[in-house]
Amino acid sequence: MDGFLIERLARNLYEYGFDIRDASALSRLEPYEQNVVSLHHRLSRMSLNVTLTLAPNMTVSAVAEQLHERKQQPPLFVVGPRITERSAAIFRESGVSYLDAGGNAYIAIGSIYIDVRGRRGELKVEGVRGGVNLMSPKRAQVIFSILTWEQLLYEPVRVLAQVAKVSLGQAQQTLQLLEQYGFMYGSQKMNIYQREALLEQWVQAYPGGLKAKQTLHHFAGDYSVPEESMVPLVVSGESAVPRLLRPETLTLYCETLPIDVIRSRRWVREERTPSVLLYEKFWSDPFALDEKGVIEAPPLLIYADLLASQDSRQREAASEYRRGNVELRAG
Numbered sequence: 001m002d003g004f005l006i007e008r009l010a011r012n013l014y015e016y017g018f019d020i021r022d023a024s025a026l027s028r029l030e031p032y033e034q035n036v037v038s039l040h041h042r043l044s045r046m047s048l049n050v051t052l053t054l055a056p057n058m059t060v061s062a063v064a065e066q067l068h069e070r071k072q073q074p075p076l077f078v079v080g081p082r083i084t085e086r087s088a089a090i091f092r093e094s095g096v097s098y099l100d101a102g103g104n105a106y107i108a109i110g111s112i113y114i115d116v117r118g119r120r121g122e123l124k125v126e127g128v129r130g131g132v133n134l135m136s137p138k139r140a141q142v143i144f145s146i147l148t149w150e151q152l153l154y155e156p157v158r159v160l161a162q163v164a165k166v167s168l169g170q171a172q173q174t175l176q177l178l179e180q181y182g183f184m185y186g187s188q189k190m191n192i193y194q195r196e197a198l199l200e201q202w203v204q205a206y207p208g209g210l211k212a213k214q215t216l217h218h219f220a221g222d223y224s225v226p227e228e229s230m231v232p233l234v235v236s237g238e239s240a241v242p243r244l245l246r247p248e249t250l251t252l253y254c255e256t257l258p259i260d261v262i263r264s265r266r267w268v269r270e271e272r273t274p275s276v277l278l279y280e281k282f283w284s285d286p287f288a289l290d291e292k293g294v295i296e297a298p299p300l301l302i303y304a305d306l307l308a309s310q311d312s313r314q315r316e317a318a319s320e321y322r323r324g325n326v327e328l329r330a331g
Contacts, residue, residue: 008101027208029054050077058083135205142174207308217278220270223250236297237305
């Protein structure tokens with residue numbers, strides 16, 4: 001599924017008060033497939049199971065098969081790039097919920113009723129042709145840096161670029177996109193609601209985007225947190241929250257492989273059932289005086305790694321970790 005479309009649909013869902021229980025559900029959608037997912041409505045605190053279907057052509061004829069089968073499944077919820085007024089009217093008459101990239105929506109499930117019409121047009125970004133994926137790996141690095149160290153917004157752009165490990169042009173363009181997408185306003189400022197929405201989208205996009213692009217090494221062996229290392233090691237995931245659950249894996253981010261630790265721990269390559277996961281570190285801490293040794297990852301990354309896990313223990317711990325961390329709360 002196109003990254004730009006994922007971003008727009010995720011943003012619109014959040015705007016209307018919905019969180020997706022499975023953060024990667026949108027990115028896994030294939031055209032006209034039926035996928036049962038759980039949506040949580042923040043205001044009513046209701047959880048809804050829906051049959052989510054991506055329809056590149058949002059017409060009744062295009063989803064005729066899904067309409068025919070919907071009585072035996074959770075309510076059909078069609079998402080896609082754009083719905084015409086005529087198709088929207090037919091969907092509403094048929095009792096089918098929908099959401100397009102422009103924000104047009106009809107969601108009538110249980111006691112939830114949302115009806116938004118007349119939103120037109122696609123986002124146009126000056127100097128960029130076609131759709132833009134705000135959460136592409138390089139832009140995601142910039143956004144991670146801003147969300148983690150918001151004071152970077154008041155520094156020269158070159159400082160942000162250095163922290164995010166991107167070019168000056170990439171950092172500048174990401175800031176422009178954030179303003180055009182409505183995540184910032186004037187002088188590169190961000191209110192708590194904009195920050196909350198941006199954080200949600202970053203976390204949802206992380207598993208299939210930036211994280212998937214990092215160099216990964218799989219090992220088996222001692223998965224306790226190393227006490228020391230010749231190269232900087234950053235601990236994330238479940239090993240960073242031992243008070244919430246007993247870790248069964250070790251997730252580390254590093255600039256280069258920690259050969260001394262690999263040798264002392266006698267880690268061996270293991271692709272099928274690894275207990276140690278090493279990722280490439282994609283940021284540079286702007287305020288660290290000494291990056292040697294073993295340190296804890298920024299809260300946003302710990303939360304994202306917990307949530308990205310297929311382990312239900314870690315996903316439950318992610319919710320508790322967020323509730324207890326002021327940096328991950330809206331206010």
